[in-house]
Amino acid sequence: xxxxxxxxxxxxxxxxxxxxxxxxxxxxxxxxxxxxxxxxxxxxxxxxxxxxxxxxxxxxxxxxxxxxxxxxxxxxxxxxxxxxxxxxxxxxxxxxxxxxxxxxxxxxxxxxxxxxxxxxxxxxxxxxxxxxxxxxxxxxxxxxxxxxxxxxxxxxxxxxxxxxxxxxxxxxxxxxxxxxxxxxxxxxxxxxxxxxxxxxxxxxxxxxxxxxxxxxxxxxxxxxxxxxxxxxxxxxxxxxxxxxxxxxxxxxxxxxxxxxxxxxxxxxxxxxxxxxxxxxxxxxxxxxxxxxxxxxxxxxxxxxxxxxxxxxxxxxxxxxxxxxxxxxxxxxxxxxxxxxxxxxxxxxxxxxxxxxxxxxxxxxxxxxxxxxxxxxxxxxxxxxxxxxxxxxxxxxxxxxxxxxxxxxxxxxxxxxxxxxxxxxxxxxxxxxxxxxxxxxxxxxxxxxxxxxxxxxxxxxxxxxxxxxxxxxxxxxxxxxxxxxxxxxxxxxxxxxxxxxxxx
Amino acid sequence: xxxxxxxxxxxxxxxxxxxxxxxxxxxxxxxxxxxxxxxxxxxxxxxxxxxxxxxxxxxxxxxxxxxxxxxxxxxxxxxxxxxxxxxxxxxxxxxxxxxxxxxxxxxxxxxxxxxxxxxxxxxxxxxxxxxxxxxxxxxxxxxxxxxxxxxxxxxxxxxxxxxxxxxxxxxxxxxxxxxxxxxxxxxxxxxxxxxxxxxxxxxxxxxxxxxxxxxxxxxxxxxxxxxxxxxxxxxxxxxxxxxxxxxxxxxxxxxxxxxxxxxxxxxxxxxxxxxxxxxxxxxxxxxxxxxxxxxxxxxxxxxxxxxxxxxxxxxxxxxxxxxxxxxxxxxxxx
Numbered sequence: 001x002x003x004x005x006x007x008x009x010x011x012x013x014x015x016x017x018x019x020x021x022x023x024x025x026x027x028x029x030x031x032x033x034x035x036x037x038x039x040x041x042x043x044x045x046x047x048x049x050x051x052x053x054x055x056x057x058x059x060x061x062x063x064x065x066x067x068x069x070x071x072x073x074x075x076x077x078x079x080x081x082x083x084x085x086x087x088x089x090x091x092x093x094x095x096x097x098x099x100x101x102x103x104x105x106x107x108x109x110x111x112x113x114x115x116x117x118x119x120x121x122x123x124x125x126x127x128x129x130x131x132x133x134x135x136x137x138x139x140x141x142x143x144x145x146x147x148x149x150x151x152x153x154x155x156x157x158x159x160x161x162x163x164x165x166x167x168x169x170x171x172x173x174x175x176x177x178x179x180x181x182x183x184x185x186x187x188x189x190x191x192x193x194x195x196x197x198x199x200x201x202x203x204x205x206x207x208x209x210x211x212x213x214x215x216x217x218x219x220x221x222x223x224x225x226x227x228x229x230x231x232x233x234x235x236x237x238x239x240x241x242x243x244x245x246x247x248x249x250x251x252x253x254x255x256x257x258x259x260x261x262x263x264x265x266x267x268x269x270x271x272x273x274x275x276x277x278x279x280x281x282x283x284x285x286x287x288x289x290x291x292x293x294x295x296x297x298x299x300x301x302x303x304x305x306x307x308x309x310x311x312x313x314x315x316x317x318x319x320x321x322x323x324x325x326x327x328x329x330x331x332x333x334x335x336x337x338x339x340x341x342x343x344x345x346x347x348x349x350x351x352x353x354x355x356x357x358x359x360x361x362x363x364x365x366x367x368x369x370x371x372x373x374x375x376x377x378x379x380x381x382x383x384x385x386x387x388x389x390x391x392x393x394x395x396x397x398x399x400x401x402x403x404x405x406x407x408x409x410x411x412x413x414x415x416x417x418x419x420x421x422x423x424x425x426x427x428x429x430x431x432x433x434x435x436x437x438x439x440x441x442x443x444x445x446x447x448x449x450x451x452x453x454x455x456x457x458x459x460x461x462x463x464x465x466x467x468x469x470x471x472x473x474x475x476x477x478x479x480x481x482x483x484x485x486x487x488x489x490x491x492x493x494x495x496x497x498x499x500x501x502x503x
Numbered sequence: 504x505x506x507x508x509x510x511x512x513x514x515x516x517x518x519x520x521x522x523x524x525x526x527x528x529x530x531x532x533x534x535x536x537x538x539x540x541x542x543x544x545x546x547x548x549x550x551x552x553x554x555x556x557x558x559x560x561x562x563x564x565x566x567x568x569x570x571x572x573x574x575x576x577x578x579x580x581x582x583x584x585x586x587x588x589x590x591x592x593x594x595x596x597x598x599x600x601x602x603x604x605x606x607x608x609x610x611x612x613x614x615x616x617x618x619x620x621x622x623x624x625x626x627x628x629x630x631x632x633x634x635x636x637x638x639x640x641x642x643x644x645x646x647x648x649x650x651x652x653x654x655x656x657x658x659x660x661x662x663x664x665x666x667x668x669x670x671x672x673x674x675x676x677x678x679x680x681x682x683x684x685x686x687x688x689x690x691x692x693x694x695x696x697x698x699x700x701x702x703x704x705x706x707x708x709x710x711x712x713x714x715x716x717x718x719x720x721x722x723x724x725x726x727x728x729x730x731x732x733x734x735x736x737x738x739x740x741x742x743x744x745x746x747x748x749x750x751x752x753x754x755x756x757x758x759x760x761x762x763x764x765x766x767x768x769x770x771x772x773x774x775x776x777x778x779x780x781x782x783x784x785x786x787x788x789x790x791x792x793x794x795x796x797x798x799x800x801x802x803x804x805x806x807x808x809x810x811x812x813x814x815x816x817x818x819x820x821x822x823x824x825x826x827x828x829x830x831x832x833x834x835x836x837x
Contacts, residue, residue, distance in 0.1 A: 304725065325727040334725075342725040345718040347785055356715060356726045359708045368706040411726075 003030045004066060005162050005193035006051060006082070011060035013046050018390075020046050021217045023060070028162065031191045033184060035198065035208035035225065038237050039402075039430035042214040044197050048164045051195065052084035053077030081161035085151045085168060093140040098122035100139055101154050125153045129183055144290065145176040152183065163187065164195040169203060170428055173289045173456070174491075181207055199430060200457075201230040215239055234431050245435055246463035247442040255279050257316070259450050260332075260419055262301055265310030270296035271474045274310075278419065278450050283441060285465030286454040287490045293474035294454045295337055298421050302327040302334045314419075328357060333412040337424040337454070339401070343408045346397040350389065351378040353396055353407055358414035381410030386436065402433030409440065420444055421452040426460065438464060458487045470494050528831065529778050529794035536801045544808040554687055556804045557797065558679075561689035562587075562748045563767055564796030567774040568700040569744030571792045572737040574775050575704070577717040577784025578634070578641035580738065583745050584767035585652035586626050590619050590749040591759035592656040595665045598675075607670035612678075619746040626652070627742025631735030649768065657761035667757040675754040689751045693793075696747060701789040703740075710787075713737060717784020770799055773821065777828040798824065 006028040013021040021043045028034050036044045049055045050062065053071030061068050064080060071077040074084070091100050101122045107114045122135040131149045133142065139150060148168060155163055165184075169177045184194055184207065198204055204211060204225065211228060213220040213236040220236050228236075234245075258277035265274045271293045278284055286294045299305035301312050303324045312319045320326035324334070336342035344353050351374045355362050362373040375392070382389065385406035390398055396407060405425065412420065422441065426434045441464060444451050455461050461468055468480040470493035477499035480489055492498040540547035547553075566583050573580045594615045601611040626648070634644045659665065667675070681688045704710035712733045716723045723730050753759070776782065777798060778791025799821060806817050 323727075324725070325729065328727045336725050338721075341719075342721045345715060345722050345785075348714070348718050352711060352715070356711070356728075359711060363708075368702070369708065369711060 004028065004063070005030045007063040007066075008047070008050070008057075009061040009063065011047070011050060011057045011062065013043075013050060013055065014058045019058075019217065021050075021057075024214070024217075024219045026212060026219065027222070028193050028195060029210075030161075030193055031188055032209045033188050033194045033196055033207055035196045035204040035211045036214065037198065037201070037204060037211060037233060038214035039432050042237070042430075043217040044214055045166065047214065048084060048166065048195055048197065051077070051162070052082055052164055054084070078158055078160070081159065082164070083155040083158055083160040083162070084164040084166070085155055086166055089147050089151060091139045091147060091150060091154075094138065096136050096138055097126070097133055097142070097150050097153075098135040100150055101125065101135075101157050103154070105158065121157065122153070125156050129153060129156075130179060144171045145173065148172060148176075148180070152180075156187075160192065162193045162195070164197075166197045167199065167428060168196075169198065169200060171290065173291075175289075177203070199428070199434075201233045201431075204233065205230055213237055237430070238432050245431075245438065247439045249464075249466060250281070250442070250446055259315060260301075261313040262297075263311045263313070265297060265300050265307050265312070267293075267296055267300050267305060267307045267474075269474075271300060271307075274471070274474070274476050276469055276476065276479075278452060280450055281445050281448050282466045283445050283451045283453055283464050285461040285468040285485075286452060286471065287458065287461045287468055288456075288471040288477075288494050290456055291473075292471040292494070294471050295423055296474075297471070298334060298423060298452065298454065302332060302421065304334065328415055331415055331418040332421070333357075333415060333417040333419070334421045335408060335412055335423055335425055337427060339404055339408055339427075344396045344404060344411075346404075347395060349393055349395055350399075350407060351375055351392075354378050354381050354411050355414065357411060361414070377414065381407065381413075384413075385410050385440075400430075402429035405429050405433065405437070409437070417449065419450045419452070421454075423454045424456065425453070426455070426457070458490060461485075461490065462487055470499065472496050472499075526779065526788065526791065529788075529791045529798065529828075532777075532828070533794050533797055533801070536798060536805070540801060540805045540808065543805060543811075547805065547808055552804070552808075554690075556800050557693075558687045558689045559803075560796045560800035561693040562752055563770040563774055563799065564693050564793060565696045565744050565748040565751075566741075566767060567771040567778075567792045567796050568696050568789065569737075569741035570771045570775050571700065571778075571780055571787050571789055572704070572710075572713055573641075573741050574772070574780055574782060575713045575717045575784055575787035576734055576737055577720070577782075578734065578737070579645065579772070579782075580630060580741050581642065581645040581768050582626070582630060582648040582652055583741065583771055584764040584769075585649045585656070586623065586742065586745045587749050587752065587764035587767055588656045588759060588761070589626075589652040589659075590622050590746055591753050591763050592659045592665050593622060594619050594749065594753050595667045595757075595759055596659060598671050599668050602668045602671055607668065607674050609674070611671060612675050616750050619749050620743060621746075623742035623744075623746025623749070624739050625742070626745070627738040627740065628735065630742070631738030634738070635731035635734050653761065656759060656763065660760050662761070664758050664760040667753065672754070672757040675757075677754075679751055679754040692747065692751055696744065697789060697793050704787050704789055709733065709736065714785055714787060717786070719785075770796075770821075773825045774799060777825060779832055795828075 004027055008024055008026045010023040011021055038044050050057050053074040053076055098119050102118045107117045126133050129149055133146050208225040211225050212222040259280050260278040262276050266272050274297050288294055300307040303320055303322055307321055314330050340346055355374045355377055362370050364370045387403050387406045396404055425437050441451050462485055468485050470477045470490055472494055477493040597618055598611050598615045605611045630645055630648055634641045678688055683691055712728050716730055716733055774795030775792050777795035779788040780786055802820055803817055806812055806814055
């Protein structure tokens with residue numbers, strides 16, 4: 001029997017009076033990849049934060065190499081070889097890669113920084129990871145995936161034995177994910193134990209040795225990954241049958257005049273000469289690798305980003321290139337991929353978030369803000385989107401990712417949009433909420449609205465889109481309809497094997 | 504009946520949960536300081552003294568109401584004290600000029616008041632436009648205009664003092680020293696400005712957008728808010744508040760010099776912070792700002808009335824109060 005790297009015995013955790021973990025037993029063997037799955041709010045993050053010293057359990061025991069331990073803070077956990085890599089990057093953007101890797105644990109010589117030693121050690125670690133990142137580059141100049149690598153390097157510099165990864169692939173492309181998986185497997189073969197949190201079940205299936213499912217703060221089961229398929233995992237997480245993740249597609253939409261016509265939009269460095277049409281009642285998928293310019297193209301379309309050329313016609317008349325307000329007045333809305341940074345005021349309560357686009361409809365007769373109307377709108381949103389909230393005066397930051405996303409969608413719906421552009425609408429949210437978002441999108445299309453869906457998850461694009469446009473390096477590579485809408489075909493365009501039609 | 508009582512109680516509890524220590528804290532501090540002042544010297548509570556204390560808080564208080572908007576967006580305006588000095592100087596020169604044509608009449612004074620408001624709005628507009636169009640940190644821009652305004656008034660006064668024509672001074676005097684229903688006029692104006700400020704902040708789209716920008720610049724942009732326009736408007740509003748403060752300040756001494764309004768920017772910012780508004784923006788407590796301004800005035804007054812601490816240590820006590828207030832707010836939040 002393999003040695004246990006870590007173990008929890010009947011761990012309970014409450015925040016104030018709210019219990020979030022109930023008698024959770026969790027075992028992590030030495031040299032295994034142990035996936036932790038569950039819906040948002042199931043308690044995954046809380047559990048790993050207890051392992052890594054961010055939180056302390058309310059009751060129960062934490063064992064490390066078979067002996068009870070308490071970690072009063074993350075420093076204590078790190079000193080004991082337990083390191084957590086966060087979903088959001090914990091890097092100092094203005095420092096170099098090597099400075100980040102040794103941040104807080106600098107190598108010293110005679111009281112001064114030993115830069116040579118740190119540089120050499122950083123280079124070694126990065127090389128072992130198989131990346132070509134320059135240790136002297138500034139972190140802010142790195143791509144998202146390289147930042148992820150730096151996070152991992154930072155953890156490895158501690159000689160960690162237990163590595164906790166919270167959704168490490170959320171922002172990575174397929175190629176980068178392959179590299180990451182190789183690294184994770186190599187770490188395991190060197191005896192490192194890895195706790196791996198992910199919502200992407202096919203990754204869990206591909207990577208993990210064992211899987212533990214949490215639901216509502218309880219451990220549901222721990223199984224060998226080889227004994228579960230993705231459907232089993234989803235069912236265990238949700239606790240009910242997920243009959244069909246995607247709603248059935250409707251009739252191929254009748255193509256009359258396009259609702260939106262985008263002509264030859266360019267935005268230096270990001271988009272070149274991109275054109276497309278959008279019709280009423282369709283879901284138009286935008287596929288491509290991360291960095292393909294899809295976000296930037298849509299930001300140009302709605303006026304959030306300056307374009308160097310090109311026009312956008314909404315029902316035949318041009319839209320302002322410089323004002324998102326003009327798009328909103330024409331009932332065209334955009335959901336940002338960056339929910340916390342651009343989508344919602346996380347430090348504000350829910351009502352002002354929901355009504356910020358439609359304050360003109362929440363005024364009294366005398367033109368002052370009407371708190372009661374705002375609250376009514378919030379109530380309506382909560383009901384319509386089935387939002388779970390601790391209290392009506394809660395701040396957005398107190399909600400789980402999935403519930404935040406529902407608030408973000410509710411905010412957009414206040415302008416009764418005709419065109420809805422959704423950028424990675426299911427990033428970082430659980431399976432149950434994902435399904436709700438999918439049905440929401442389909443329902444919009446069925447009501448004759450038009451929807452643009454940007455997603456880096458191919459099953460999502462294939463499962464929802466009536467038509468797919470594939471972009472690569474800022475260029476529209478091709479358009480797929482009907483039977484062509486499948487993952488293989490999309491990848492051929494996204495990677496540049498096929499396509500490349502002009503303009 | 505019982506049910507009614509129950510819902511009544513629920514309402515009281517609801518109200519109780521809505522009142523946060525952060526909101527009430529500054530008011531409690533004002534009360535505590537008044538108790539302290541009375542204990543040290545009973546004349547503190549005399550009508551004459553209290554009137555004096557509150558009236559003196561009006562200058563920085565009115566400016567601080569404007570500063571609450573600027574700070575609410577996460578910006579800062581360091582130029583307000585210098586702007587007040589410059590405004591005072593221009594008002595005096597303008598009245599001294601007009602008096603030759605119109606005499607010492609209300610027309611002269613009113614025209615100068617209008618000019619002050621115009622100048623204040625224009626000064627704010629300049630600050631706001633340079634910050635937004637030039638994409639420069641508000642701290643740097645207003646540090647620059649602070650020096651410019653201060654230097655301009657010194658130049659206008661030729662390094663000395665600008666004095667208001669005596670007959671006009673006599674006419675204008677009641678705007679500071681006068682009372683209405685026994686309440687000093689500066690205090691009435693302070694209350695009016697605070698009320699208008701509260702309505703703007705909490706009951707209009709403008710106020711909501713101010714807090715939205717302070718909460719997150721990016722999210723505001725992605726919510727179709729014209730961020731630059733709102734920011735410029737906060738600076739114009741700040742300029743108008745400075746102008747109003749100037750209008751009631753000029754009749755107090757009837758003069759202006761290079762040291763007029765010295766340090767007002769710091770007192771105004773301190774009042775805002777003590778009141779519970781966060782420097783990083785996103786929250787704004789108008790009532791707190793009012794309390795903050797009064798707290799400052801009371802402390803100065805208590806030091807005057809007692810012999811325990813030298814008057815020269817006034818600044819040190821104020822500094823301790825600012826730091827202490829923020830610490831108390833932090834702990835009460837946690």
